[in-house]
Amino acid sequence: MEHILILGGDGYLGWPTAMYFSSRGYAVTVVDNNFRRNVGKEIDVTMLYEVPNLIERANIWYEKTGYEIKVVIGDLSVPKQMRSLFDGSLEYDWATNKDFTGIADTVIHFAEQPSAPYSMMNFTTSNLTLINNITVTNNLIYAVKDYAPKTHIIKLGTMGEYGTPNIDIEEGWLDITHKGRKDKFLYPRQASSIYHTSKIMDTDLLWFGVRTWDLKVTDLMQGPVYGIDTDESIVDERLRTFFNYDEIFGTILNRFIVQAVVGYPLTVYGSGGQTRGYLNIKDTLQCIFAATKKPAKQGELRIFNQIVETFSVIELAELTKEAGRLIGYDVEIKNIDNPRKEKENHYYNPTYQGLFNLGVKPNLLTDKIIGKIFKVALKYKKNIREEIIFRGVKW
């Protein structure tokens, strides 16, 4: 039985990933420090619906499916916590996974502060983002190098590392010819928030680990994800992943749909020409699974751009408006002063063929998919607090 260790297993993507692998017969361990739950209280944002805690979710999952997911609560920015996952000091006593050896075949690293606006609130949140994300990644590199050099590291990066360059975005690497000589480099990156900059730093650390200690690493440059339900979560509503609709932790399409449901005009920053690559949460799971099935080689930093199509912000707003119209909603779009420093009209031509080559079949965005998210938002409409949708974190 293959063993999957998921760092940040309580998060928007971490938990669905855990269920996905668990339902396919993998031994799964999830680790989290409850950051995403605690930070919501700190900055007074609530989710669309309450989500049982990680231990409760694992229990519900076991009751419904008979699969066990092992839960570890811990802060992975503390080296000892991270190292205990690889040095054999954790006790594993799963009834169903007797052949578990203590060393994960694959570790999937989501254990990061994941919000750009949160990273830009003030110097405290900026430092927290940098320190947490870099320290967790560095601790992972050292633990794997010291105890589990054959474990495949899958890291969630972000397309935001590239920014919006005026040349085509390749998958991680760029061959450069300069004054008649050639070399190959990590694609030059410049990000538009401290959060995205911390992910550039993660990639630099992983590349250092690969060059220096022959680690095997896949870095997935992911675009913004939308959606809620996955094939596993439909077993029980309590297994649904987090749904934030606020400006800080809500991703754009999920947030737009909640705004549409409560008649809050869709907040398009500036002209809305900002173009990015997007994907359905189901495709995130497919991509990670494909990368696990066909791992990077020892001594390789393999980079994929994890998106399936591109939209501008105004296009997403129009799509939401149209999907709303089909089910009887009159959705308003409102262009507001852009609170962020970013280009509103820019070239954007990313390559994203690598994961398709591994067999990923994209779920493209449709009215029907938007309609399904509408339904969930409608069901919990009474929970929606309009005052947390937009506060204008500015940079």
Place this chain on the structure above:
Amino acid sequence: MEHILILGGDGYLGWPTAMYFSSRGYAVTVVDNNFRRNVGKEIDVTMLYEVPNLIERANIWYEKTGYEIKVVIGDLSVPKQMRSLFDGSLEYDWATNKDFTGIADTVIHFAEQPSAPYSMMNFTTSNLTLINNITVTNNLIYAVKDYAPKTHIIKLGTMGEYGTPNIDIEEGWLDITHKGRKDKFLYPRQASSIYHTSKIMDTDLLWFGVRTWDLKVTDLMQGPVYGIDTDESIVDERLRTFFNYDEIFGTILNRFIVQAVVGYPLTVYGSGGQTRGYLNIKDTLQCIFAATKKPAKQGELRIFNQIVETFSVIELAELTKEAGRLIGYDVEIKNIDNPRKEKENHYYNPTYQGLFNLGVKPNLLTDKIIGKIFKVALKYKKNIREEIIFRGVKW
């Protein structure tokens, strides 16, 4: 009177920089947390001679010259400490600098863990290096943005950020043409230690600060520095800067000379073909002074390569051997297994014209200069502990 704030003012370069500006009539404040002194005790390395503490040095400097240097002891990775330097909360009561306004015209940032081998000792020193260097730089960016946006930031970077690419190294930036389109990027960087990687991250943060908040920044990509005495330190021997000759904190030429003096064969790692750009400590001071006199523009990240000539390790060993021979020493060179993961034979062609264009007149390395360092090493020969010269920190 212009005011210069020197972060890391107790270090090998920080203190000579403080005296250099002070002797030219600038109001100078130095800040340090004594890291370089304390870490020596932790890892049991001692310097060639004892150096009075920072407050004592400032007192000696005042006695000898009549110039005051204001001393602040504090840890700049703590945001409050950093911010207190810019928000007017520090009390300034210098007898001689009555017109001091509380806001520095220029801040020179040396406040980093500066040793590559230290950063590679273990995961604790690796994390310390990353967290200290990134947090101090981020705290500086936020403090300057919030309180002193017109203050010119001069940051000591390192040529090591570039690594050893197979194309010419430009001064910080590279124009890239790709599939018929063009853009300009920070020169692609990949470093050979966690320390050097932390400096890449610093540059990324500074570039983010410049793009987002129009800061004015000069990033000096410096090569290894050699030398001890400067025109200011010769006033009194107690004003001499730190001299480390161990593998962790000793820079290469200084270390070779101490090895020569005690008859310890010069430890050349591998074939010794590793080529880097070097400069005399006096040229560091000239370069920083030139950058201060002609600051970056608001909203500009200006990058200079701060070296004056290049040598391979074996060339430096041969130069030391020859300079030793001239004063009667029979110096032996010994190639040892390279404890580091680095290329021993590589292309290396950096540009370094920018600082010369600002008027820097290089002090090139000569037998005479090496001979002077020999004299200092000889004077303190009785203090030299051979067992700390090489321990083989490996990566």
